[in-house]
Amino acid sequence: MIEISGLAKSFAVAASRPRGLGRFAHLTRKRVAPTVVHAVRDVSFTAPGGHITGLLGPNGAGKTTTLRMLAALITPDAERLLVDGIDVVARPREVLAKMGVLSDSRGLYARLTARENIVYYGALQGMEREAADARAQDLARMFDMTALLDRRTDGFSQGERMKTALVRALVHDPANIILDEPTNGLDVLATRALRDSLRWLRTPAGGSKCIVFSTHIMQEVERLCDSVVVVADGRTVASGTVPELLERTGESDFEEAFVKLAFAPAGDRAGDVREAP
Amino acid sequence: MSRRAAAVLVVLRKELTDALRDRRTLLTVLFSSVLMGPLVLVAISGLIASLESRAEQREVYVAGLANAPTLRNFLERQTYTVKEAPPGYEAELRKSRFSDPVVVVPADFEAMLARGEAPVVEIVSDSANQSSEASTGRIERLLGGFGRERAVLNIALRGVAVQLLEPIQIESHDLASTQTRATRITGMLPYFVMMAVLYGALTAALDTTAGERERGSLEPLLMNPTERWAIVAGKWGAVACVSMLIAVLSSFSFLPGQWVLRSDTLAAMFQYGLREALLFLVVLLPFAAALSALLMAMAIRCKTFKEAQANSTIVLLAVSLLPLVNVFNLGGEAPWHLWVPALAQNTLMTKVLKGEALGWAEMLIPLFVCVLLAAVSVWFVARMLRHAALK
Numbered sequence: 001m002i003e004i005s006g007l008a009k010s011f012a013v014a015a016s017r018p019r020g021l022g023r024f025a026h027l028t029r030k031r032v033a034p035t036v037v038h039a040v041r042d043v044s045f046t047a048p049g050g051h052i053t054g055l056l057g058p059n060g061a062g063k064t065t066t067l068r069m070l071a072a073l074i075t076p077d078a079e080r081l082l083v084d085g086i087d088v089v090a091r092p093r094e095v096l097a098k099m100g101v102l103s104d105s106r107g108l109y110a111r112l113t114a115r116e117n118i119v120y121y122g123a124l125q126g127m128e129r130e131a132a133d134a135r136a137q138d139l140a141r142m143f144d145m146t147a148l149l150d151r152r153t154d155g156f157s158q159g160e161r162m163k164t165a166l167v168r169a170l171v172h173d174p175a176n177i178i179l180d181e182p183t184n185g186l187d188v189l190a191t192r193a194l195r196d197s198l199r200w201l202r203t204p205a206g207g208s209k210c211i212v213f214s215t216h217i218m219q220e221v222e223r224l225c226d227s228v229v230v231v232a233d234g235r236t237v238a239s240g241t242v243p244e245l246l247e248r249t250g251e252s253d254f255e256e257a258f259v260k261l262a263f264a265p266a267g268d269r270a271g272d273v274r275e276a277p
Numbered sequence: 278m279s280r281r282a283a284a285v286l287v288v289l290r291k292e293l294t295d296a297l298r299d300r301r302t303l304l305t306v307l308f309s310s311v312l313m314g315p316l317v318l319v320a321i322s323g324l325i326a327s328l329e330s331r332a333e334q335r336e337v338y339v340a341g342l343a344n345a346p347t348l349r350n351f352l353e354r355q356t357y358t359v360k361e362a363p364p365g366y367e368a369e370l371r372k373s374r375f376s377d378p379v380v381v382v383p384a385d386f387e388a389m390l391a392r393g394e395a396p397v398v399e400i401v402s403d404s405a406n407q408s409s410e411a412s413t414g415r416i417e418r419l420l421g422g423f424g425r426e427r428a429v430l431n432i433a434l435r436g437v438a439v440q441l442l443e444p445i446q447i448e449s450h451d452l453a454s455t456q457t458r459a460t461r462i463t464g465m466l467p468y469f470v471m472m473a474v475l476y477g478a479l480t481a482a483l484d485t486t487a488g489e490r491e492r493g494s495l496e497p498l499l500m501n502p503t504e505r506w507a508i509v510a511g512k513w514g515a516v517a518c519v520s521m522l523i524a525v526l527s528s529f530s531f532l533p534g535q536w537v538l539r540s541d542t543l544a545a546m547f548q549y550g551l552r553e554a555l556l557f558l559v560v561l562l563p564f565a566a567a568l569s570a571l572l573m574a575m576a577i578r579c580k581t582f583k584e585a586q587a588n589s590t591i592v593l594l595a596v597s598l599l600p601l602v603n604v605f606n607l608g609g610e611a612p613w614h615l616w617v618p619a620l621a622q623n624t625l626m627t628k629v630l631k632g633e634a635l636g637w638a639e640m641l642i643p644l645f646v647c648v649l650l651a652a653v654s655v656w657f658v659a660r661m662l663r664h665a666a667l668k
Contacts, residue, residue, distance in 0.1 A: 068667070071500045073496065073499060073500065073663060073666060073667060074667065092502075093502040093503075093504070094502070095502075096500060096501060096502035097502040099500075101497070101500045102497075103496050103497050103500060104496070105493030105494070105495075105496045105497065106493065106497060107489075107492035107493030107494030107495075107496075107497070108492070108494060109291075109295055109492075109494060110492070111294075111295050111298040111299060112291070112294065112295060112298070116291075116294070120287070120291045121497075121501060123287040124284065124287055124288070124498075124501040124502075124503045125501055125502065126280060126283075126284075126502070165497070168497070169497070169500075
């Protein structure tokens with residue numbers, strides 16, 4: 001269970017230095033104040049267990065920043081960030097132990113085998129090596145990558161890397177799974193396999209996981225998500241199930257509905273914001 | 278074992294595996310560091326052996342030999358072989374193709390000598406031609422001996438006491454021990470060892486920091502519930518292990534290096550046994566650990582391996598230039614030398630080679646500096662880690 005309300009984060013970006021003689025301007029003139037970029041202004045949603053929540057938004061909407069704050073990599077300015085009732089800012093390590101994150105960057109160690117990559121993360125999560133190894137084996141079977149396990153990740157394809165990174169994030173059997181654009185670079189079959197796996201993880205047999213998954217691809221959301229949180233310009237602009245959002249915008253095509261919600265002028269959509277179920 | 282210590286070990290084990298799998302880099306470093314000692318020694322001993330053999334040959338090259346039968350007689354009585362200088366010897370000397378100084382005798386040498394007119398005898402050498410320069414002193418002493426003999430004969434004929442010619446007697450005492458004299462030759466060995474340690478640490482240090490950033494594996498790594506300092510400590514431990522391994526190998530490489538010495542003189546002067554190797558290690562191990570941490574601190578600021586390599590040039594320069602204070606002997610040994618990393622290690626290792634005893638203070642000050650440097654660097658890396666993961 002992940003609860004986020006009133007999440008905000010701004011970064012100070014240093015003004016770019018002018019080229020040529022202009023770069024000496026600071027000697028005579030006052031310093032240019034750094035620009036403040038509001039990456040996230042007000043994101044709120046609740047993602048319950050046994051439920052797939054899609055975080056949908058255009059590029060630069062603040063999805064990755066939101067997920068990074070959830071993973072305690074960035075300290076938010078204002079927030080209430082709870083994972084299974086634990087405050088992320090106050091007790092980040094307890095939260096990370098309950099979370100599996102497939103982040104935007106998913107680099108592997110090229111000189112280690114897929115198994116070693118996975119077991120390393122298991123050990124960092126405090127698992128015994130044998131347990132981590134057994135779990136790697138199980139997950140590999142689930143993601144159809146048993147043949148890859150003992151190969152060095154050096155020559156892996158995009159999809160193989162993705163799978164390894166995903167298994168690595170799930171090795172400690174976390175109750176909460178966060179995936180940042182997991183289908184990037186995956187072909188149709190791999191995407192399907194991923195969708196099936198996520199659906200299974202949602203079921204009681206799969207552990208009733210709480211899955212939050214950010215994307216900018218409409219089909220993913222339509223096919224997979226139980227509820228959708230639309231984020232635009234650092235704000236939650238709408239949330240609900242796909243049919244609910246279609247109904248609210250009066251569209252039959254989800255893409256049209258999304259464009260309406262995400263790119264509408266701020267005044268028009270203000271009334272649409274509401275808490276997710 | 279506490280959970281934290283376990284986490285440090287997990288990271289250490291992984292980073293070591295990773296570093297040891299990078300066979301090509303590791304082999305290059307191992308080869309250069311292990312072979313460095315013996316190679317340098319062989320080169321030095323070859324040089325000395327050639328100087329020694331030239332001195333043993335007892336040859337003198339004279340231009341205009343036919344003009345000076347008296348000189349020839351003297352030289353041959355000193356058991357020297359007198360040879361006519363080759364034609365064009367000046368050009369040969371300049372090109373370093375001929376390696377002995379040449380004595381030039383004027384045509385009217387004998388006549389002038391008989392008249393007591395002091396003929397001018399030239400010794401032609403080229404100071405840029407090191408081996409000819411080395412023999413010049415020997416030839417000068419030889420000709421001086423000829424002059425003295427002539428003088429003694431002339432004076433004795435007139436009934437004057439020979440002692441009048443030498444109103445004082447000169448005796449020189451060299452205070453340097455054999456080992457101290459040897460350090461003039463072996464003085465660069467500590468420098469090579471330190472460079473080997475540096476290059477040993479370099480790749481691993483850069484790979485665990487800037488490399489991790491470049492691969493995009495740092496961000497997921499920090500999404501584990503492991504404390505940052507434990508991650509950094511594990512990484513540092515692994516890098517330090519690699520560079521310490523190089524330190525051990527290069528320190529011990531001088532032991533077999535000794536057996537291949539071609540010069541007996543050098544072999545007698547260069548005392549490097551197990552004791553010296555162990556003392557080298559006492560000096561080098563903390564230095565290797567501190568250097569690893571420092572390189573990591575330099576590299577964590579860089580987004581790519583390449584950028585980190587460019588940045589680490591500063592450390593490379595510092596480690597290679599600081600010992601030069603010692604080599605050029607600027608102002609002799611000063612207490613502050615011990616407070617400067619690299620310079621301190623060079624000073625101490627030179628002392629070990631000289632066979633001088635090392636005091637506790639001399640050992641503890643550099644150790645303290647290394648511990649401090651490592652602590653600050655590791656703290657800095659831990660502090661920068663989260664920031665580095667995101668950019």
